[in-house]
Amino acid sequence: MSGTVNSSPSLREWLLSDRPASRRQARLGRAYVIWRRFSENRLALAGLLIILGLIVVAVFAGQLAPHDPTQGDLRYARLLPPGAEGYILGTDDQGRDILSRLIYGSRLTLMVIILVAIIAAPIGLLVGTVAGYAGGWVDAVLMRITDIFLAFPKLVLALALVAALGPGIENAILAIAITSWPPYARIARAETMTFRNSDFIHAVKLMGASPIRIVTLHVMPLCTSSLVVRVTLDMAGIILIAAGLGFLGLGAQPPLPEWGAMIASGRRFILDQWWVAGMPGFAILVVSLGFNLLGDGLRDALDPKEAGQ
Template sequence: MSVIEATLKPYSREWLLSEQPTSRHQARLGRAYVIWRRFSANRLALAGLGIIILLILVAIFADVLAPHNPVQGDLRNSRLLPPGSAGYLLGTDDQGRDILSRLIHGSRLTLFVVVLVAIIAAPVGLIIGTVSGYAGGWVDAILMRITDIFLAFPKLVLALALVAALGPGIENAVLAIAVTSWPPYARIARAETMTFRNSEFISAVKLMGASPFRIVLRHVMPLCLSSLIVRVTLDMAGIILTAAGLGFLGLGAQPPLPEWGAMIASGRRFILDQWWVAAMPGAAILIVSLGFNLLGDGLRDALDPKEAGQ
């Protein structure tokens, strides 16, 4: 037996699918394996995962992949060249800048927005939702009324108001989108918490002397993570569209940053004759949004406890 076979033997399929795991490590790996099998059986979900992985790789290696400078162009010789022109695969914009290079570097701004919004909004919604659902009473009433106030306003309208008050810029756009994105996560976390706050294992933890803070942090929040991850992934497409909308209106990333929504705004003047200036960033938004939606649908099916029990 080779060294590799000896190393991998304990992690065989039978070991991972054992109904009586001998350790937490085995149980966690077994659950992860089952989730991956269910996820990988969905070809559309794999396609969505491939799109997101490609987006991440493009963002990481943007400096290597981009054939031209994304913020400087040649107004004299390269203005509004169509796709397929010499040295410009997707054409150029009204400033003579290579659209492909701007799309590649714009992927960094897109990832910057979605990652920061997820990091800010998801924990806030998780904390508010679990505390509200576990505490109940007047705490639940106050926190949920605050959540209802945020839900009463359309997300884009509220984000526009916040950015207008804070000032245009990519950082303020991220903050505004995050502020408008946490209420649905709070609702989901609260609903999940209320389903098992009176369950037997929570009562057992109470009898062991655990404080409410420990119960929420160590036992309630982990049970809400799967539903929250699915919702965050599905919301990524909406976050991208909201960021693009703010950029389109001039309230997001400011020129000459290659933000996809701002690129569409600059190309709308040429939509009839030089269609590629607005169509290419629009196609990028469409593809990435589709990728996040397909990935979210696959995660929802893979993490569904009803599916897990079948």
């Protein structure tokens, strides 16, 4: 009796097939290749773990925080050093647990990041793809508007907008989003101009597709990978701008545990009680580093030049 040979391909071979049988197989294969290149970068994995840790802490803040982040004990717990009386990271000048405030502050940080990305990235993608595909006076007008926004430093423009709108976390998010979209528009325009005269765009035109359909269904998806990398790399800057606004009293208002505002309240004690301002500063450093490492890893994984190496 002759043995049977299993000729069905393994999952890895199915994902890496150079002749995918369906669009789903092609997409899963590309995702697998990107993840394999990304996972080879140890620093990128470290950045991913930091960001995943931030998300977990933000989601389960109510279960992880040992104390109330807004209520303190002025009589017995004011400016306690780390480890004293069960306060792992010490307390601030209001007797509030710094660890609990950092944990709840991660929610504000994550909210700012997500909302700014949701607002700024689509605006930049739309402006850039329309300008790059249309060309002519449309391109000139949109890019001159973009240049006006790029002429001002992000923090200065955000300060002006928040001063006009009024202090508050909602106005701070809106101001940061308004100042963040121009670089995305530039990237999307550059990507669009590289393939707007390509054969597949001409083929879609011959099939009768309208310019709106071409931009939304064919041009924008091709710009997404570069935009994702740039948005991820910009997250560190967004965190710093949000912290700067909070430090100046224009972001989240007390008693919200925003990291920039925590640094502002602790700057008076920086020489003797360093942990009051040092701990939120360290949190900003770690999260910003995580986004930078993640962005570098995504850039290397999504770069088509790396695929052939």
